[in-house]
Amino acid sequence: MSAPTTEPGLRERKKAATRQALHEAAMRLALEHGPERVTVEAIADEAGVSRRTFSNYFANKEEALLHGHAVRTRMLLDQVRRRPAAEPAWAALTAAVAEFYGELGDLDPEWVTQSRLVRRHPSLAAAQAQTFAAMERELAAEVAVRLGQADPVGVRAQLIAAVFLATLRVSLNVWLERPTERAYRDLVRDALAESGRGFA
Known part of the structure; x- marks a missing residue:
């Protein structure tokens, strides 16, 4: 009976964690290479997710940063x-x-x-x-x-x-x-x- 109330919270936490991981990956790459040299593909790879997953969270690398x-x-x-x-x-x-x-x-x-x-x-x-x-x-x-x-x-x-x-x-x-x-x-x-x- 408790699953319906706890599942949305877990889902939101996972989404927040993925968003934060992408942000942190973008920051690491930007500090190492400069924002201009960072690509969306590189951020996704650094965070261990697909390019499509990145697009589900951010419109572009600037938004992620x-x-x-x-x-x-x-x-x-x-x-x-x-x-x-x-x-x-x-x-x-x-x-x-x-x-x-x-x-x-x-x-x-x-x-x-x-x-x-x-x-x-x-x-x-x-x-x-x-x-x-x-x-x-x-x-x-x-x-x-x-x-x-x-x-x-x-x-x-x-x-x-x-x-x-x-x-x-x-x-x-x-x-x-x-x-x-x-x-x-x-x-x-x-x-x-x-x-x-x-x-x-």
Whole structure:
């Protein structure tokens, strides 16, 4: 009687494991050879799966390489959605970031490596921009719910989402250039306080 409830969980775990294995294979190859020299076939071979299996999980090698960023993005969006419904939009975003990095503790070395890789390779930067664009749309929708009738055409919601993500992106770039000067989460906290003055 328990099989119907446990099987979907097992299936999802297997899919997640395969997706993670492909991502890790892509990262290993990219760090060794450079992203431009990595092929989908090479990633599939490295992970021990078929080319067709790769296509079931990722549309291209860039998506496989940026999987870690996509996971973090989803985690942050979920954190925002868990904030109290009555909390002002910018306060909710700022608190979500504080909780997000507070739970993670030190920055994940893999994420730092991915971020540096993106900065060095235009094709990855372009793919990451698409991820940010999708996240911006989802954030704007979440903010719009909080603003309600105060933002009838949605301009303020889109501005808040865009400024918020730009602040995170700029903070990361600054930190990557001088990682020993300040803790990343402290840099993000102060940057959000500065950029959010107009949305308080």
